[in-house]
Amino acid sequence: MIRRISGGITAAKGFRAACCAAGIKYKGRTDMAMIVGDVPCRVAGTFTSNKVKAAPVLWDREIVESGAPVQAVVVNAGIANAATGKNGLDLCRATADCASAVLGVPASSVLLGSTGVIGPNLPLDRISAGISAMAETLSATQEAGTAASRAIMTTDTVNKEFAVTFDLLAADGNGTVPVTLGGMSKGSGMIHPNMCTMLGYITTDCDISRDLLVKALRTVVPDTFNMITVDGDTSTNDTLLLLSSGLAGNRPVTGEDESYSLFREALFSVCRDLAVLMASDGEGATHLVEMRVYHADTKENARTLARSVVGSSLVKAMIFGRDANCGRILCALGYAGPDFDPAVIEVYLHGEKETVCFYKDGCVQAFDEEKAAAILAEKKVCFSCDMKMGTEEATAWGCDLTHDYVTINGDYRS
């Protein structure tokens, strides 16, 4: 059984965190964070699909794909180190060298993450000073993890962390041991999404082979981080890393058995909760929007249809305006791409307690406008669509489009 516990990246054994105010761009707040493993860690990662990849993405990807162990992650907010050419890569190397010297770990075991404005160069002196300062305050406490999750925020309004624990057979065969998985993230997207970069870091003490770590992450992301959207803009910096210290004391997970299933389920739950929290904290958002597509013909079509609805500017604006303009849901399903029969599908609006049928038998239905308005006033607004084609389903999450989104993004650099 998977249990939610408090905490984030320091919840699992073998991880310490720190943060500091390096003064990279923001004033009066922390803007750098560091995660350090007590031991070399196995790592899996996924990165932006954008053709224009930020320097830290190029740096991390090479290390993660090499399969070499990782022992530290250094993250900054304020400047993205993207579109910075050779300078940007040189800066990655210098940052890793600095962390290497300060922490006494190989430079090739230091991963990097940046989020913020595209274009400017990072100030190496401040980054270096920040790393030295953080090395002094590394801590395995829950507070240290939480502080790190705050330091990587940009336009986020809340910090984002989740942790879960579950039991696996002990390595010595004597009963079970608790295994923990915790993570933090910032921003609002991954593949489709994102205005200000999604960075996600998940740590675990589960003793699990690197191959299975990679497989678990690869199979969990398509239905979690890749199913959220804020504005359809995929960042140049999106990065999700999963580090395992292997210190839980469990019997190593080396095959796709029940233990692996449990680990994958725990990872799914942390990834989904972080992802939904990012959608709900989308820039300027006042509502979380969920779209569930079921009885679809293929999994990929279900995902595409669900994402199209939460990505529609018109749907997003109507939710902001609490206007039950249900034709827009139908319209967004219709231009998503997958084929379906508009004469048979059914579309519903779900509140916490009530459900309204929007569309059935090829027609928009007469519905109780007051009931719909009450549902649209809830913080979380859910829609569903029965495609009546097969057995696949998918859920996507997004947020509404508000005046504040326009304000935030009309003047992001200043």
Add this chain to the structure above:
Amino acid sequence: MIRRISGGITAAKGFRAACCAAGIKYKGRTDMAMIVGDVPCRVAGTFTSNKVKAAPVLWDREIVESGAPVQAVVVNAGIANAATGKNGLDLCRATADCASAVLGVPASSVLLGSTGVIGPNLPLDRISAGISAMAETLSATQEAGTAASRAIMTTDTVNKEFAVTFDLLAADGNGTVPVTLGGMSKGSGMIHPNMCTMLGYITTDCDISRDLLVKALRTVVPDTFNMITVDGDTSTNDTLLLLSSGLAGNRPVTGEDESYSLFREALFSVCRDLAVLMASDGEGATHLVEMRVYHADTKENARTLARSVVGSSLVKAMIFGRDANCGRILCALGYAGPDFDPAVIEVYLHGEKETVCFYKDGCVQAFDEEKAAAILAEKKVCFSCDMKMGTEEATAWGCDLTHDYVTINGDYRS
């Protein structure tokens, strides 16, 4: 030589227009328009790619694809007649029957167009009364065409019409005769775009075979109407019709000769100007945005890259905020899909008189912020990107994302 003249759908010989206030949804304004040919007309058309097609789209498509001649087009604003099932199609038939009786033309020669809210049924009594009233006031004057272009507006802030004229060899071989092409449109999109439906109607007196009429329209649309975007939402009702009365007296255009090229060029110019005007009048827009991609490897890649930039919420918001956050242009090129080398491409911002280099040699460039701010204050903002891959190019048009867009679409139904 193609010459711009004033007027719209009544500019070409053989077309009369009328409009009326039928009281379908709006009060105190006209909301129906009718175009009637003096003779049966050849017709070409393109329709929405949305899987959910409004009833008038299904009605028109069958007639247009049959190749039969057309003699009238009846359009209403306020209700889209979409997601209305069998009722909606019955209403199309009844509307065509009514026009047939009043005008004395076959019901199968009556095309229909609707724009507005998805879901409600059209009131047949008001539609019928409107058709009878319009039949009384049909006129070939420029004023009648302009009034019709106003009657089909929804959230448009300006009516949209253009006309051009050019000379072709006379049918009797005695010198040349003027041939005219004029059109009107409403809304803001076609394939990618559109919140409130794009409807476009173009009339010509050119004597040209139906096959060439269809071919000219099919080859012109991908670089005109399909290159604009307002909000990425493809309507259920998008319709573009091209009607030819053949009354100009020109030697019939039956092959892909110089006359056809001239006709196609004139059609391109009317379509492009109507399309750009729609982008510029996008809901809530304060700027027209143009993105030109050149030296691309393929035409389709050039189009995709250009559309991605004008479709990006972040780019749109930054233009509203007059913020030269050039990384967002690069980001939108990067997630568009086509492959390219970020180390060699170059991105520019163009004002009416000045040009600023945003990105070159893999790096965002240091640029004159004041000069950039001055350009971003202009009504039309242009970007270009040199892909350095080949010889293809494409231009896309969009608008900025503003508070007013959110306001308009948060409360569209009321």
